[in-house]
Amino acid sequence: MNVAVAKTGKGRAVSDLFTSAEGRLPGSPAVIAARREAFETYERLGLPHRRIEEWKYTDLRALVGEVLPLAAAPDAAALASAADAVKAHAVAGARKLVLVDGVFAAGLSDVKALASEVGFKTLRETLEKDAGLLKTAAVDAVISLNAAMASDGVVLSIADGAQLSAPIQIIHVATTDSASAFTRSQVAIGKGARATIIESFVAGAKAYQVNDAVIVSIGDDADVAHIRLLDDAPDAVNITSQFVTVGANTKVNFFNMTSGAAVSRLQGFIMFAGEGSELSINGVNLLQKTEHGDTTLVVDHAVPNCVSREIFRAVVDDRAHSVFQGRIIVRPDAQKTDGKMMTRALLLSDEAEADNKPELEIFADDVSCGHGATAGALDDNLLFYLKARGLPEKQAQALLIQAFVGEAIEQIADDNLREHVIGIAERWLERRS
């Protein structure tokens, strides 16, 4: 019998992570029991590694080694430094909900300015009564770890028919070096509602880790834009899991841009639960130095007559590594499914790497599904044309890179938001060596 204590890659006991945090984690006794069970699952599985198929290209044991201890609740100094980061990354006109080191910061948030149709609670409040939010449709080691350790999050419910004119921006700020934040949020969008949800991950510290989970349910006849902007510190780790269910006759526009973090993974589990819906999922990875950015999407066509479109662009410089895994599942009844994904990678150095793994699992016979992928360098003829017109090499490259990611960014309908995203991409370009 194996009685050895599970150790992290750095030789510490894995269980220390939970035992040292347990007293600070919110929740009723039932919630604490659910947390303990989730942690046992994590402890048994350990960090995902390359021999687990879904994590083949993102071996967290090799890339991360161990999960850092839970960050302390933010003090006044932490909140003050978070305020600066929030100011720098807030989208103009958006209602901000701010999580600092994994804890909701009311003083930095615009709860009072939320529209009357928006119900708001913190995860902390919700867990006093109910452990339901700790359960998700899909489970793996990092999701179990999130369930065990989640210290706070926002729980939003947008009423049926609400037409929100202002976007809601959830901003995650890290202010503690070498610590972890675990957050879990829920966004429930009612029938016929129109809303824009932005999630931003920003840095006010170094070498921190983020493990976030977001549970999104969208009712029938809704129109939703969900924008996620990962702009973490260059030595940070960000693992985010999204669980999305989409009702009938609904339009959803997802966008993710990763322009930071040493190691990041966004894993999205998206399910069509009602017919006649259209989902557009667009992503941009901007990676440099030795950054590793992974976008893994599972789009589950569980019902007929839905459309999904995935456009993904990766710009990979230096020795960075971009991963895109896209699985489209078409269930036996999901006839007339139209699911397509297109991935393009731009490799800016000989040592840059882009892995692309499309998977189509089709169990219905009357469907239209497809995928395409390309990888290549910048076109020398275009570069020369721009240089011959006076653009220095780096500026010529920047213009072509912006054009390359433009097709994905253009899918963001809101002008103001699109400009905000372009601004982040421009700052990334300026950081290139």
Place this chain on the structure above:
Amino acid sequence: MALLEVKDLKVRVEEREILHGLTLTVNEGEVHAIMGPNGSGKSTLSHVIAGKPGYEVTDGQILFKGEDLLEMDPDERAAKGVFLAFQYPVEIPGVATMTFLRTALNAQRKARGESEYSTPDFLRKVREVSKALNIPQDMLKRGVNVGFSGGEKKRNEVLQMALFEPSLCILDEMDSGLDIDALRIAADGVNALRSPKRAMVVITHYQRLLNYIVPDFVHVMSRGRVVKSGDKELALELEASGYTQFEDAA
């Protein structure tokens, strides 16, 4: 001092020598035509002057306003006043023409230590120049050359020439792919830019273009060298007799 001095230039592409010692002097205000059969090295010369990678200069030099052009990157050459109008201008999807023009113009001005144009000043300048060249504003709203006809692409090159105000314009086979009307429009644009301070090198296979852009000097290239120079009458002579005589001479 001559504006452009190409001295005994030898150029290789992938181990094969294309230019075998070419010499050419162009002064301010002059229009030179370089004619020659396919494969004579005309386009190679234009590419080497502009700084296109892939060409190895094994001997000789190119001086521009007395400075060694071969030591400069293509963008520095552009800022110094060298402009190559491409035979086949590239399409750049996703880069708006206005963004491109403004970025390029300001990059050149910055390199010269001049102040960059503000957006309103830039817009005013583009409007002025495009109006003079009869270029519809609609063309400027599209991606660079995206979906442009052959004639529109060449007009876009002329527009850039007018905007950047170079002191040396090299027109590489400007007539290729253009019908007679498009050619006339493009040539009118070029003629409007002739000035005592600006020189032009017009590279062409056919004499036809030179009816519209009348040169001061004509050079015939064959097998990587200038084999004959003369005035505009030489072009007419070539039109009548063809290039064969020069191929033998080389």
